[in-house]
Amino acid sequence: MTPRDKIFYFLTIHRTGLSVCLLAVVLLAYPTLVANPYLLGISNLIAVYLIAVIGLNLFIGYAGQISLGHAAYLGLGAYGSALLTIHTGLNPWLAMALTALAVGLTSFLVAIPTLRLSGHYLAMATLGFNIVCYTIMMQWNQVTGGPSGLAGIPPLSVAGLPIDDEMRFHYLAWTLAIIVLTLGLNLARSSLGLALAAVAQNETAAASLGIQVVRAKIRIFVLSAVLASLAGSLFAHCYTFINPDSFTIFNSIELVTMVVIGGLGSIWGSLLGASLIILLPEFLHFFETFRDIIHGLIVVTVLILLPQGLVSGLKDLLRVRSLMSKKNAQN
Amino acid sequence: MLKIDGISKHFGGLPALEEVSFNCREGMTTALIGPNGAGKSTLINCIAGSLFPDAGVIHFQNQRIDGLPPHQRPYLGISRTFQNLALFPRLTVLENVLTGLTPEAEQSFVKSLLRLPATRHRERLLRLKAMAMLDNFGLTDKARWPVSILSYGDRKRVEMARALVSGPRLLLLDEPVAGLNSAETARIGAEIRRLHGAGLTILLVEHDMDLVMSVSDHIVVLDGGRLIASGAPEEIRTNPRVIEAYLGRMSVTA
Structure with a gap:
């Protein structure tokens, strides 16, 4: 191999790791280039959502299931962490971890009956769970503060430094988001990721090869709920204020939109999907009123034109093209 | 066995x-034959665990296996192929074959998330094993192709490769040559004979009589859910009950 080939080979086999490093470098420099707190606030929100979207993408994109209720886990994470810190004065990090544990357990209990369902039925069951959680948040005034929510949630702190401005939160949220992104990429490339993809595409065949179909689905569902819970807690401690409006079924659908647009089963696609959907209202100011309609239009357009989403769809398109041209060249 | x-x-x-x-x-190599609706698929599904009798x-090897869920079969050394192909269309040829190595793959969630060097090493070994199996089936060039762009004959061979890569002791083949042309059928036939030569135990469900007669040591005939005959190929060929089941009563008496 010539030195040039060597470099190319190195880039090829380490492309995932290098891409993550590149992203980390860009994000490290980002606040020094963009000192505007408003813009930082937007990118912070992307980081928070990204954590939940990666989990949901593993569940929808890899395991081929559907959840229209993930905002519920986001909400449980936010309320759990907020209530623990407000009422018991617990360290926010500890509260986050305890909440994630409890949400993991809850999602496990929810998963046992619901993951026996599939398709529309599963969609309805998860949607129902979201409505139940939302109703509790709205109605149980004494605990959840009802429609006005909870205020005065203490911020997270790192090494005695409170994370109370956009710049600090940028570093914290993106550090966590990149860790989750890396873990997601790892899982997707592992044998377990392959097993999940197999479950999504043919359950009978997957089982005949030794894959425990139900167990695989439950595990990935619990992982996605735990990630949503962490994102929710982060959201609560970042904004120090939460109310039920952030955790409705429309937020769940928004999460699914992010997954679908970026690409089912594409971890990088999650980054693109979360970014696009959060940035969109900034470009289209009339957006707020027609938000759900526009989301619907986007999903339908993507599903018709590029059913695997932007990232996976374009990747597949290029891959098949290059294979075909090689095949033609051989003939 | x-x-x-x-x-x-x-x-x-x-x-x-x-x-x-x-x-x-x-x-x-035991062949299971019989007219349509004889119960062949039901029986193979009972053996594979997708139906409970x-x-x-x-x-199987002195262990009772009816009642065990299907996902335990590969761990015991039983692999199967499917009548109407059950590949994972969006995965590549190599990835499809890799799923056949599930019993040897990393099962720990945490280790998969962390992708430690040991896990990577293990995955590299599995990949080499899968590539070697693809080589046996002449599929090396197509390793990175998504299965969905392969010809039907290639897909059948990918499924065979996937079933064999874990080194099973019993292979259940459910109509391996259905829908294939004669050249492709001959290729699969040669593959079955090679596996037989290597000492693998095979249960073959097939309609193609030429294939059945040329590869089987023993033939079992079902009709209407009952076993009507069993024996060596030459016995089955001349057995009046078998001829009757296939050709109808009239042609025997005529």
């Missing part, structure tokens, strides 16, 4: 299998 003992299966009131018993001997027992 595989003992089928008094298996019955009913769907609603309809009997699909009635007290079927036979053995697959180690290292032998209503009565009867199945032993």
